[in-house]
Amino acid sequence: MDDPESARTRARRAAQDVSDPELPMLTLADLGILRDVEIGDDGTVIVSLTPTYSGCPAMAEMRAGVASRVRSAGFPQVEVRTVLDPPWTTDWITPMGRRRLAEHGIAPPGPAPRHAGGPILLELSPTRSSVSCPRCGSPDTEETSRFAATSCKALRRCRGCLEPFEHLKEI
Known part of the structure; x- marks a missing residue:
């Protein structure tokens, strides 16, 4: 026992x-x-x-x-x-988790947006302008769709190697 x-x-x-x-x-x-x-x-x-x-x-x-x-x-x-409080954030993904995402062709999220106390402002633009390609590392990528197979991911394409990939969005 x-x-x-x-x-x-x-x-x-x-x-x-x-x-x-x-x-x-x-x-x-x-x-x-x-x-x-x-x-x-x-x-x-x-x-x-x-x-x-x-x-x-x-x-x-x-x-x-x-x-x-x-x-x-x-x-x-x-x-x-x-448990809903505090709400989950992509900052809680471990370094190992971030490595595994990249190894599987999914760009890991950058730092989550920070919010001061009070209401959260609505942002109508992407929170991150530069996402590196998980295959070749090039920062020259473009978003092709804000939503992928799940709502927490976006579709992107690398302008360097021309490969499509998913990006886990920052929350």
């Missing part, structure tokens, strides 16, 4: 290795949405996730993947909670 900290570590290892359904080269830990793993007094593993945005359709798959993986690690009772 594990001591509480060993059990928590084992449960966290199981949860953090679940792949994101939309970006399968990233784990939930790489993406930075795995917020916390706790063991309740009754032995229930409580996993907290923050979605990349409040309407993220992949959350159901993520919850199911986490629950299945943690149960397989020997924890019969699992509760997956959604």
